[in-house]
Amino acid sequence: MTGAATAASRPAQLRFFNTLTRVVEEFQPVVPGQVTMYTCGPTVWNYAHIGNFRTFLFEDLLRRWLRARGLRVYQIMNLTDVDDRIIREAGAHGVSIRQLTDPFAAAFHEDRRWLRIEDAEAYPRATECIPSMVELVQGLLASGAAYRGEDGSVYFAIDRFPAYGQLSQLDRRELKTGASGRVSSDEYDKENARDFVLWKAVKPEDEAVGAAWDAPFGRGRPGWHLECSAMALSLLAAQGLGAVLDIHAGGVDLIFPHHEDEIAQSCAYTGEATFARYWLHGEFLNVRGTKMSKRFGNITTPRDLREDGVDPGALRLLMFQAHYRQQVDLTDEGLQAAREGSRRLGEFSLRMSQTAAGTADWDGWARQLQDRVHGALDGDLNAPQAIAAVFEAAREGNRRLDAGTAASGRALEAWRWTMGIFDLLPAAMDLQVVAERSPAPALSGTAAEPPTEPPAELAHAEEWARSWARVRLAAKGRRDFQEADRIRDLLARAGWEVRDNKDGSMEVRRA
Ligand SMILES: [Zn+2]
Structure with a gap:
């Protein structure tokens, strides 16, 4: 029996902390055996930084664990290749948005592969999905959930959607609606929940960089929030997977307004009670104790780290040693310790793979390792607890090998199964x-x-x-x-x- 089969045959007790309800809930996909998952991807106006990748690594572990548990995963990750910043940058450099974003989209995939993040099933680019966005806006206009402002842009009327604010638990009194409280920027602050833009009326600077499309409600371009709803719904429909996601994940900074707005648009359009049944959010990464920001000059990208000789296995280990709902610090000492940890696991892997047919008393070692990893990850993806079990197993395994007992095939299988989930070995x-x-x-x-x-x-x-x-x-x-x-x-x-x-x-x- 293989390790994966053992895992899949266990009773389902997978539990996640759901931001929507603020409690840890048992996870059951709508269709047994099949999970649909949407993860907000990078805005490709620049290199994605390691803070973005912390979120993507948490999502990689989530995806790998779902798969290890025998579930089929259909994951969509979008690439935002049109927004305020992209248009500004393209204009400043005298290039089209396509010319600006193509190299950064390629760099994102390169960095992702370096960090061993598994391929999602779909990577839609916003500019390649304009028809589905136009369709969504038309639907919202027709139902009265959206209206056209005097500026020619189309806005979502949040007072037409009573559940607005549910995910971020906004006090309804803070809501500002109608022309006075409208916002056309892609990002706006948490203090003010306002009617947000779905479709922005064209401006000369948009035309200049190829960021304008025809639509029945006027030439323009999509707002940032709109694209995720449109791409998720159209891809789900194309796959025959319904109109409700099992899991939607992203960084905590996306809860409001981005995810709140995604829910409003999607549900107002589909008529479904929910857009995603489980909302999972990963915490920030700090660089040397400070939240990474341009202001502090501590933006770090995977390519900076790669040039510094950091090993991707060590980086993965560092990230997984913190729970995804806790902040993690990126420090030189932390990286050094993770490098040493990854090296120790690599050494143990080599020793294991050299043993041929071993003794059955290793089977208990194998069972314990798998049980502990299983129990930890089933409990809201408790990676640090699972990693502790991995190191303990390696220590005990080394002791056994030192004593001259060869590992059994079952033990080697269990070790490989574990490494297949975390992928921590040095390159x-x-x-x-x-x-x-x-x-x-x-x-x-x-x-x-x-x-x-x-x-x-x-x-x-x-x-x-x-x-x-x-x-x-x-x-x-x-x-x-x-x-x-x-x-x-x-x-x-x-x-x-x-x-x-x-x-x-x-x-x-x-x-
Ligand atoms: Zn999104």
């Missing part, structure tokens, strides 16, 4: 460690060769590359340089670079 491993730790058998070249094709999953691909590096190390030990070259080429074809160090050790890293 590059110094194989000197292998040479020191594994005596003659691993270097003799008699160990079974790994398959020539790399596995699809990232966590396993690293293990695969390291296995081949070990075989190559053994070949070099026998002075079989032809074989060593063959393995170098095989790894290169799969995108791995092998580096021979002067001291006889070897490193593998993604090319």
